[in-house]
Amino acid sequence: MPFISGALSLRRYQIMGEVSPTLDRTATLAIRRYTWKPIDDSRGEKESFGWVNPRRLLDDQFSWEDLMVSPFVLLGVRRDRKTFSPVLFRARRDRLFGETRREKKVEKLSRQQRLALEEELTIKMLKETSPASSFAELLWDLNSGIVFMGSTSNPLCERIQEVFEATFDLKLRPLYPALTGAQYIALNGLEDEFHIGKSAGAR
DSSP, X not given: OOGGGSOOOOEEEEEESOOOTTHHHHHHHHHHHTBOOOOOGGGTOOEEEEEEBTTBTTOXXXXXXXXXXXXXXXXXXXXXXXXOOHHHHHHHHHHHHHHHHHHHTOSSOOXXXXXXXXXXXXXXXXXXXXXXXXXXXXXXXXXXXXXXXXXXXXXHHHHHHHHHHHHHSOEEEEOOHHHHHHHHHHHTTOHHHHHHHHHHHHO
């Protein structure tokens, strides 16, 4: 569920290091380097992953200002994937090999011929397949330096972290609940109380 719609499951990350003072001037170009683009079937691509404007998903020319909800930045990621049945692929491949052998009047195709035919069939089947799209959001609090990812999936969060760090040249550190609790206990001198509670609970 999107941030603007209500409660959702999320993970928190802390920005490491200093945010560039020129962020407002460079962020638009940085984001556009990693903006989502349609899958290119002619190149045999099966996936596309990148930034989108979560409030205007079809807008491919958005700017940094379009994402600002001061003091927050609301970013979205879109992932499109195309898959087809490997069983059908093998069946169509074998038929294609047979047709090609008959056309060329040969008993066996070379390895290069088989690879070329497989690539041709892959592109053809990708063009016949509609992509499955998924979306997730990221909310960046510019004041606290905390980033909220609207997902708890390890692979997706790692992928978002990777593109975020590449886009903004910043590192993210996960804020795990256990680590946050330990830091709170230490900062507030609650070690004794914590150990007492832990001992009492163990009885």
